[in-house]
Amino acid sequence: VSASAPQALTASASKAALSTSQNHQEPWCLSQLLSMVIDELSFSLDNNVSGLDILHGLLNAQWLQSLVKVYECLHKFSKTRPAPTMSQASVLCREVRQKLALLSAHDSVAQKDYNPVLAPLPDNLPEDEEAMRIVCLVKNNQPLGATIKRQETAGSIVIARVIHGGLADRSGLLFPGDQLVEVNGTPVDGLEPEQVIQILVRSQGTIMFKLIPVSYRQISCSQNVIYVRAMADYRPGEDTSIPCVAAGLAFKRGDILQIVDRNDIHWWQAKNVSSPSICAGLIPSNTLLKRKQKEFWWSQSFPPHNCMKSTHCEYQQEDMAIDEKCVETGKVTTFVAGFRKSARLCRRNSKSNQLLCNARSPDNCYSNSVWPYEEVVRYQRQANAKHRLVILVGPSGVGVNELRRRLIEINPHHFQSPVPHTTRPPKSHEEDGREYHFVSRESFEAMALSQRFLEYGEYKNHLYGTSTETVRSVLDAGKVCVIDLEPHRIYLTRTKELKPYIVFIKPPSISRLQQTRKYSRIITEYYVNRSFKDEDLEEMEDTAKKMEDHFGHLFDRVIVNDDLHLACGHLLSAVRQAQEEPHWVPEAWLCPDMDS
Numbered sequence: 001v002s003a004s005a006p007q008a009l010t011a012s013a014s015k016a017a018l019s020t021s022q023n024h025q026e027p028w029c030l031s032q033l034l035s036m037v038i039d040e041l042s043f044s045l046d047n048n049v050s051g052l053d054i055l056h057g058l059l060n061a062q063w064l065q066s067l068v069k070v071y072e073c074l075h076k077f078s079k080t081r082p083a084p085t086m087s088q089a090s091v092l093c094r095e096v097r098q099k100l101a102l103l104s105a106h107d108s109v110a111q112k113d114y115n116p117v118l119a120p121l122p123d124n125l126p127e128d129e130e131a132m133r134i135v136c137l138v139k140n141n142q143p144l145g146a147t148i149k150r151q152e153t154a155g156s157i158v159i160a161r162v163i164h165g166g167l168a169d170r171s172g173l174l175f176p177g178d179q180l181v182e183v184n185g186t187p188v189d190g191l192e193p194e195q196v197i198q199i200l201v202r203s204q205g206t207i208m209f210k211l212i213p214v215s216y217r218q219i220s221c222s223q224n225v226i227y228v229r230a231m232a233d234y235r236p237g238e239d240t241s242i243p244c245v246a247a248g249l250a251f252k253r254g255d256i257l258q259i260v261d262r263n264d265i266h267w268w269q270a271k272n273v274s275s276p277s278i279c280a281g282l283i284p285s286n287t288l289l290k291r292k293q294k295e296f297w298w299s300q301s302f303p304p305h306n307c308m309k310s311t312h313c314e315y316q317q318e319d320m321a322i323d324e325k326c327v328e329t330g331k332v333t334t335f336v337a338g339f340r341k342s343a344r345l346c347r348r349n350s351k352s353n354q355l356l357c358n359a360r361s362p363d364n365c366y367s368n369s370v371w372p373y374e375e376v377v378r379y380q381r382q383a384n385a386k387h388r389l390v391i392l393v394g395p396s397g398v399g400v401n402e403l404r405r406r407l408i409e410i411n412p413h414h415f416q417s418p419v420p421h422t423t424r425p426p427k428s429h430e431e432d433g434r435e436y437h438f439v440s441r442e443s444f445e446a447m448a449l450s451q452r453f454l455e456y457g458e459y460k461n462h463l464y465g466t467s468t469e470t471v472r473s474v475l476d477a478g479k480v481c482v483i484d485l486e487p488h489r490i491y492l493t494r495t496k497e498l499k500p501y502i503v504f505i506k507p508p509s510i511s512r513l514q515q516t517r518k519y520s521r522i523i524t525e526y527y528v529n530r531s532f533k534d535e536d537l538e539e540m541e542d543t544a545k546k547m548e549d550h551f552g553h554l555f556d557r558v559i560v561n562d563d564l565h566l567a568c569g570h571l572l573s574a575v576r577q578a579q580e581e582p583h584w585v586p587e588a589w590l591c592p593d594m595d596s
């Protein structure tokens with residue numbers, strides 16, 4: 001910079017300083033000074049003073065200007081500290097909120113119209129009016145929420161039930177057992193219940209009942225509320241025995257129902273937890289539904305069932321490559337057991353059996369031995385408790401094993417499959433207790449007889465099975481035990497000890513299967529490792545549907561195996577939720593004295 005530039009700058013700066021000291025006014029703003037200097041520089045630039053363009057560019061930079069502005073603001077506020085309006089501004093907000101609530105309560109009361117006006121009480125009240133109760137209800141387009149019946153002995157018409165949360169219940173004026181004397185001035189003596197219903201149906205607005213109150217009133221106790229899992233479907237519209245179809249509650253297998261009233265041995269009152277409503281609905285009681293199931297069961301002709309059979313199969317196929325898999329985890333090599341193809345194949349052949357596991361099977365939810373409602377409670381595993389057994393279920397080829405394998409690979413120290421038992425001799429590279437527990441046929445059969453296998457079968461004259469003990473040992477080691485199982489075997493695992501969490505692996509649509517399984521391989525009964533054909537995909541879809549139809553109520557989670565990575569992510573999060581979040585489980589699992 002040439003000598004003349006500093007002179008020019010000094011002149012402007014001193015001009016500013018002079019102005020400040022003379023006037024004793026506000027000091028010049030830094031930004032004013034800056035713009036003045038820039039003006040001076042521009043002037044010098046016009047005179048081609050060398051090097052000044054750099055300084056000009058620097059001082060003109062946006063960031064410098066912004067910094068100067070920030071500095072000035074801070075400077076200004078450090079001098080004149082604004083005084084707070086009040087020390088607790090949030091108190092003001094609370095006060096305003098309270099006032100607003102009061103005003104809105106005022107408006108609600110002010111706008112409420114209490115119409116329709118209730119009918120006046122009749123003048124000609126009978127002499128024994130003490131024993132009578134006059135009740136006026138306004139229908140308001142909603143059902144009355146009560147049913148009536150003829151009392152068998154006295155022949156009088158009484159209130160049979162009052163639906164929880166319904167109009168009659170909310171009025172607190174009608175009770176089961178109250179005897180109807182008049183409805184809207186019409187005596188009911190001699191009328192059939194249906195005729196009384198017709199009077200009620202025709203009534204608009206206010207309905208007046210004259211009743212003789214029941215002498216002993218059943219007090220419904222909220223502690224009696226229980227939750228159940230429906231093990232059967234129910235459609236009130238198709239049930240001719242229901243006292244009032246409109247009051248019925250439809251449900252599907254697997255739904256969780258809150259039972260609010262079990263006073264009647266035949267008809268309970270319930271709400272569906274997944275679609276809560278104010279008003280309860282009528283459902284058949286456990287015994288009544290069971291009876292209906294039996295009647296239905298005997299009225300159907302079923303093919304003989306195979307469920308009682310073990311999953312034995314005679315497999316006349318050439319030996320197949322053993323699908324062994326080692327997982328490298330740092331320096332440790334972990335053998336992932338339970339993926340032997342032979343063990344799976346002996347089961348695979350029985351797949352036709354599994355789905356024919358029809359309504360007469362004792363394992364099946366339709367069976368005689370299973371109640372249509374299972375009492376359930378919310379259960380969340382304590383951090384120090386054993387993990388819940390994770391069971392993967394799905395049609396053959398859908399990717400159950402692929403997903404299970406991937407899950408274990410994510411963290412083999414945390415997830416593990418049990419080591420299967422077999423009667424086949426060990427191969428040279430195999431170790432007892434690593435790939436398999438090698439046992440004699442006698443020992444195996446003894447174990448099977450004493451129900452120690454969750455599942456077993458035969459392949460090429462050798463038996464293969466997964467024992468409860470091996471599952472237990474994985475859980476005892478503090479790991480998450482992951483197994484895959486044929487769906488009809490789930491019932492064996494539903495114990496207090498194992499508390500299984502069941503994940504159904506569902507195939508995507510056929511078109512997505514065609515796309516995603518283009519390069520995947522399937523092992524069939526006749527061919528080793530060939531590509532999927534359209535028939536395989538159709539069969540997979542068909543089997544999946546049957547599995548869902550028959551066992552869907554037992555599935556805690558359904559994962560569609562479309563994109564493999566996504567499905568694996570979903571599985572990982574499902575397994576985590578199973579261990580860490582609350583779920584509905586059978587009440588018996590938490591019952592201290594009923595260990596299974």
Ligand SMILES: Nc1ncnc2c1ncn2[C@@H]1O[C@H](COP(=O)(O)OP(=O)(O)OP(=O)(O)O)[C@@H](O)[C@H]1O
Nearest residue numbers: 396397398399400401402516520521561562563564
């Ligand atoms: N989402 C997916 N996308 C593409 N290929 C998949 C997917 N899931 C699984 N596969 C592949 O499909 C084939 C069959 O999978 P897998 O062996 O896991 O079936 P499975 O359900 O265990 O049936 P099975 O017990 O009869 O063997 C494998 O080649 C697997 O890699």
